[in-house]
Amino acid sequence: MPASQQRRALTLVPLVAIVYHEVSGGPFGVETCVSAAGPFLTLVGFATFPLIWSVPEAIITAELCSLFPENSGYVAWSTAAFGRRVGWVQGALSWFSGVADNALYPVLLAAYAQNAAPELFDKDGYTRAAFVIAVTFALTAVNFRGIECVGIAAVVVAVVALVPFVAFCIVGIFHGSLSPSNWLLDRHGEPFELRAASFEDVRWRPYLSVLFWNLNYWDSVSTLAGEVSEPGKTFPRALSYALLLVYATYLLPLLVGIGVSAGSEEEISRWKEGYFASIAKELGGWALTSALLVASVASNAAQFITEMSSDSYQLAGMAERGMLPRIFAARSRYDTPYVGIIASASGILLLGFFDFTSVVDMLNLLYVGSIVVEFAAWLVLRRRHLRDEHSASVFRIKASTPVCVLMLTPAFFAMGLVTYFSSIITKIVLIVAILVALSLYEVQKWSVGVDNSAPDDDDDDDARPREASPLLRSSEGGGGGGGGGGDATATTSV
Template identity: 30%
Template structure:
């Protein structure tokens, strides 16, 4: 009987001691041989796919990698890349064998990734108005251009290189783990996940407030009970969509991107005849709030690294990530810059630029219709933010579970292949924290995000030095020394600008605390003086009472001794008479 021939490019997987899945997979595959062909094939594909992910993870993070010439079957070369005999023989194999079997998980195309990245970073120009109020329209346009070059582009390039190098769900958790080990990866994960859950809670609250403004304006607000019901319903809906699959998240994000940007496109078309540049010579703030201005620019230009959390669910990451992130940088610059040009032409006074400025400009350009359209876009932007953030933030917990920092979150849904335990955990925490108001956490979140981003950039440089020959389908086209110098310069500049701002705030806080402590001490001293005065008054009162008692006793005793003497004198006088 002729034996079946094995596939020509079927990789052979070594025994996985870490995960202990080989015996289970082998027994399941052998037991499925008696099943019908379709059922057996489906079971075989599912189990092979599960094993492929685990072996891929173990291959990537294993420190004892085999050379290419020792086991040629463990090296998988994707299409379009150099073949194995083109690699230098002394290099180690950086390409996991099982990554080729993960294609069934990669359901996102470039345009889906653009939609997810858009909501991971911005969700529209909403919230950008305060940058004009902080520094004026001229400095806003200059700062926006500089920050796209010095901040957004480096973030996007870093995400593209590391996501293509480590194409697994978990993103920066796994990047930092590979570069610096478990401790700094855990620190980064705690910072990132805590801030992300708090941000999710803010977006849930913003959804209700935007909906209330759309329905009632400023005259009325949705009641607290209905607010809770709406938050619960929208979080449940978004959780279900996330569990159903990553493809529906990508499609929904793309549709919401078009819906959110449509009123701004209408504002650009209708407001183009009113475009002018008088604002260049207009008023500028006498006192520029530079710290607030930089913080808002950073806040509205951050989040590109979140797209790397879903790398294992992207089709052809080597080509998808560079194209999607480059398009996202250009799109976000246009989303901030073009509506602002029309807006400052309509509202040249920087004092009018605060939350709701785009609504006023839309009403002046297109009337009540465009204003309502803009309000609906604002509501949809909050939905898109919450949808995308729960998606990418749940992969942070999933990545932590892959490196054994948290338990059980590696479980994938048996039908949809999504990390449903991580998604449920993220949604439940968001639902619990959505009851509170977290507007004051924006600057604190930015500090945590800045520390996490420093670790990500340091991981990029560290991997360039420690693993110079690692397989990188996309590579930032600069040498590692230049890359280290550029990143050090950017981070140094950011520290120079941010630390005085936060240091000044810290100094003010310390002074306020010292003043409060001094007031408390003075208040305590006044109380002590009052109590002491009362005690002295009581003592003086009692002392005077005691003195009076003594005097009365002395007087009574002297009177009592004088009476007997008078009686004896009277008796003697009577006897003489």
């Protein structure tokens, strides 16, 4: 068996768990939608948005991961479609967004812990800050232990996180206080009416930001494509199973939680980060609350380590394409890209003390800037490689270009809404991020150790799908073992 195949460590079940945690990990963090838009629009949003956003994004990810089975993921897609400059900028925006996303999980853990045991946190916020820093360091350490460790942890944590919510739903359904009429209320506790005033009253920015954040990042797993066994078969199945899991784990707890504790304007206003723990205390006392708190810790931890894996492997994949200095391709003794892990952890610590909604707003718009390029790249690459020699071995839905454009139209509309309702500061952040990315692209072209031989736009090697990521190739002629003299960029370790 080729060495590249021996190194492909991710199979179906771990990949499902990784995708699930990169996108969702459970209904933690969705509570803000209820207080911002009311129960009815929250349920409508989580029932319909996966169909117009998550399904197209999952299809694109499945197709292009099987066409480009390498760790640069979406960077490879946009580079192949539009050239190195666009690929580099798109990769930078994705990485910025991913790091900002990862900064939220220690914050959410702190929110759930503070909600469950407020007496442990001081009023000045020092305890919370220490908690966030400690969690960041502890979870970063897990990523150093290798992708197999991440995959196993994701599977275990998925079970740990889901079981308490299954219990939450069962107890809530048979609890005497569940009222289905709550599902039809607006944010003031009145029956929702289809009139202009009902929509004008919605706090659209937090509602759309949190809704979008909880249902995106299906493409994050593409930066692990070089680690996946049989990507043409594994990715479509893993993404399909994860999509069903995400759909269920948002809607069912929301239906129960809203039915139990959203019958008045006062109750609806309490829906903030961590509020599921308060509902659990009402339904099942400290036993259910403790179980939900454990689930929160486990789920947010898994989302952190899976997102950090994607971010760090993305930088490694870009280094292998000559788009970053070679040091980013270096591997630790656990075969992990340690420089990318350190870079990601540094960004997380920087953003970990910002307001939750502000960070969500910022990362969403950065993600929109990135995903627009991905969607366009998908349309270009489908036409370019439809009759390519690789096409027979990759996953592809049977749909013409007009049908694909039609499928993406609601998604583009959703991105337009997110952009429109984002703050001026967030829009400025996006513009600055693009300018910084363009500047860094020019800098890295002249950096020591970066391949400058390829032109910005029409490099034949960049435009072709690769059979496997160079990160997966062991030293040629080394004979397997630990000391052979192969490619230094693929075997550097600490």
